[in-house]
Amino acid sequence: MSKIIIIEDDIYLREELVNTFVKKGYSVSSIPSFDAPEKEILNSAPDLAVLDINLPGKSGFELCKWLKARASFPILILTARDTLSDELYALGLGADDFLTKPCHPDRLIARAERLLQTYGKVRNLVQAGDLILDIDTYKVIWKNAHVVLSDTEGKILQVLLERYPAIVSKQDLSLVLWGGDEYVDENILQVNMTRLRKSLDVIGLRDIIQTVRGQGYRLEVREP
Amino acid sequence: MSKIIIIEDDIYLREELVNTFVKKGYSVSSIPSFDAPEKEILNSAPDLAVLDINLPGKSGFELCKWLKARASFPILILTARDTLSDELYALGLGADDFLTKPCHPDRLIARAERLLQTYGKVRNLVQAGDLILDIDTYKVIWKNAHVVLSDTEGKILQVLLERYPAIVSKQDLSLVLWGGDEYVDENILQVNMTRLRKSLDVIGLRDIIQTVRGQGYRLEVREP
DNA sequence: GCGATTCCTTACACCAACTGTAAGTGTTAT
DNA sequence: ATAACACTTACAGTTGGTGTAAGGAATCGC
Numbered sequence: 001m002s003k004i005i006i007i008e009d010d011i012y013l014r015e016e017l018v019n020t021f022v023k024k025g026y027s028v029s030s031i032p033s034f035d036a037p038e039k040e041i042l043n044s045a046p047d048l049a050v051l052d053i054n055l056p057g058k059s060g061f062e063l064c065k066w067l068k069a070r071a072s073f074p075i076l077i078l079t080a081r082d083t084l085s086d087e088l089y090a091l092g093l094g095a096d097d098f099l100t101k102p103c104h105p106d107r108l109i110a111r112a113e114r115l116l117q118t119y120g121k122v123r124n125l126v127q128a129g130d131l132i133l134d135i136d137t138y139k140v141i142w143k144n145a146h147v148v149l150s151d152t153e154g155k156i157l158q159v160l161l162e163r164y165p166a167i168v169s170k171q172d173l174s175l176v177l178w179g180g181d182e183y184v185d186e187n188i189l190q191v192n193m194t195r196l197r198k199s200l201d202v203i204g205l206r207d208i209i210q211t212v213r214g215q216g217y218r219l220e221v222r223e224p
Numbered sequence: 225m226s227k228i229i230i231i232e233d234d235i236y237l238r239e240e241l242v243n244t245f246v247k248k249g250y251s252v253s254s255i256p257s258f259d260a261p262e263k264e265i266l267n268s269a270p271d272l273a274v275l276d277i278n279l280p281g282k283s284g285f286e287l288c289k290w291l292k293a294r295a296s297f298p299i300l301i302l303t304a305r306d307t308l309s310d311e312l313y314a315l316g317l318g319a320d321d322f323l324t325k326p327c328h329p330d331r332l333i334a335r336a337e338r339l340l341q342t343y344g345k346v347r348n349l350v351q352a353g354d355l356i357l358d359i360d361t362y363k364v365i366w367k368n369a370h371v372v373l374s375d376t377e378g379k380i381l382q383v384l385l386e387r388y389p390a391i392v393s394k395q396d397l398s399l400v401l402w403g404g405d406e407y408v409d410e411n412i413l414q415v416n417m418t419r420l421r422k423s424l425d426v427i428g429l430r431d432i433i434q435t436v437r438g439q440g441y442r443l444e445v446r447e448p
Numbered sequence: 449g450c451g452a453t454t455c456c457t458t459a460c461a462c463c464a465a466c467t468g469t470a471a472g473t474g475t476t477a478t
Numbered sequence: 479a480t481a482a483c484a485c486t487t488a489c490a491g492t493t494g495g496t497g498t499a500a501g502g503a504a505t506c507g508c
Contacts, residue, residue, distance in 0.1 A: 087334070104308055106312060110312045110316070117318075134363070136361075136363055137358065137363045146360055152466080191467090192468090194485065211484070213484080375495075376497095409498085414455065415458095418456060418458090419495095437505070449508100451506105453505085453507095454505075455502105456502080457503090458499105460497105463497105470487105470488090473484100474484080476483075477480100478479100
């Protein structure tokens with residue numbers, strides 16, 4: 001069953017929300033502390049996040065924007081702030097739905113399930129900013145264009161996307177691509193990097209892969 | 225720019241909605257008569273449909289269900305019926321969002337744009353019921369499983385999906401697959417049909433392609 | 449029931465795309 | 479200027495996809 005994470009600081013409401021979804025059979029988690037919510041959320045790898053706006057530390061808006069630039073699960077905003085401008089702002093940041101408290105549990109469930117269903121169709125997507133990669137087929141989507149990569153090229157891009165925006169060392173890439181034990185010539189990685197760059201160039205993604213001399217490679221995606 | 229279709233029988237409200245979207249630069253159409261709305265909607269091949277519930281003839285609910293089983297664009301329900309049960313019913317039918325009249329134009333636009341964005345990510349999907357095909361990569365998604373088809377197999381399934389639920393003749397399939405002019409042995413079609421069936425069987429889609437003796441093939445998809 | 453038609457399946461060989469190897473060229477830092 | 483690092487191109491082996499061919503199974507009409 002799908003995995004849902006609740007990001008809500010009011011402990012009573014949090015428990016209530018957890019219960020609502022647990023009753024429906026979902027696997028639900030929530031975060032107890034708000035020191036580094038981003039990490040906890042990404043680590044739990046949810047299928048859906050239910051996000052409050054008024055949080056200690058980083059606001060829900062900031063969190064939403066941050067997550068949307070990196071993760072590929074839907075985000076449902078649930079907040080007591082019921083102004084139109086809040087809603088417009090949230091949707092503009094990429095939030096997938098916006099509900100105001102108090103919210104009938106049935107409505108929340110229905111909206112959440114709608115999102116899970118929609119995103120279920122496009123499972124196995126990795127994204128960073130506007131760039132999307134289907135890891136089953138290695139189809140890359142950007143703006144209005146797309147291209148299907150070969151196996152090796154796709155795997156490289158996948159690793160870069162998963163660790164975005166960090167630098168990935170050549171060694172790490174070789175490890176993932178050709179298994180760990182033996183020494184692998186790094187030339188083959190460079191060859192495939194050239195091929196990948198050429199493929200991405202076709203849809204206008206020139207210079208998206210940066211070389212960091214002596215350290216490795218990293219993606220440079222312009223934020224939405 | 226994206227194409228939006230408005231299905232609304234009140235002529236004044238319809239014009240207002242059209243204007244709202246036109247001002248934003250969208251290509252907007254609406255249907256003047258409600259004799260055969262399904263056909264008109266499908267023919268216009270929109271990127272988004274804005275749908276009223278209370279319509280002459282078929283209700284918006286029925287229309288939503290019918291479209292969702294066949295088309296792959298999002299549907300936004302916009303109605304004066306503001307009960308929770310209406311909303312739950314609409315979402316259950318597969319509607320992508322549910323707004324109540326009167327609705328602030330900015331909210332409508334924001335919600336519509338969110339749907340366009342979400343579905344834009346998964347462009348080039350053909351679907352019938354629960355079955356989805358990505359026509360760029362020929363990835364088939366059904367329930368929780370997926371499989372990537374080869375080129376020929378994918379094209380066959382695409383044709384069957386596009387004409388679903390009609391029967392497609394062997395000749396038509398040959399025409400689409402191997403071009404029109406010359407005579408083509410139908411054996412190669414049968415060979416590929418076997419291969420396609422075997423591929424689909426892997427994800428549990430046994431017997432989804434029916435043979436209609438003397439006429440051709442058709443899909444048999446159980447409705448959601 | 450029996451032949452004829454239609455449809456299905458398997459085996460095989462050709463071809464194109466992907467991949468890694470090798471060698472040479474370009475770039476950057478000291 | 480030189481060494482280290484990074485990039486590019488050409489080539490050949492392998493693999494997966496495709497069509498051909500031939501024979502087997504199911505269905506229809508009599």
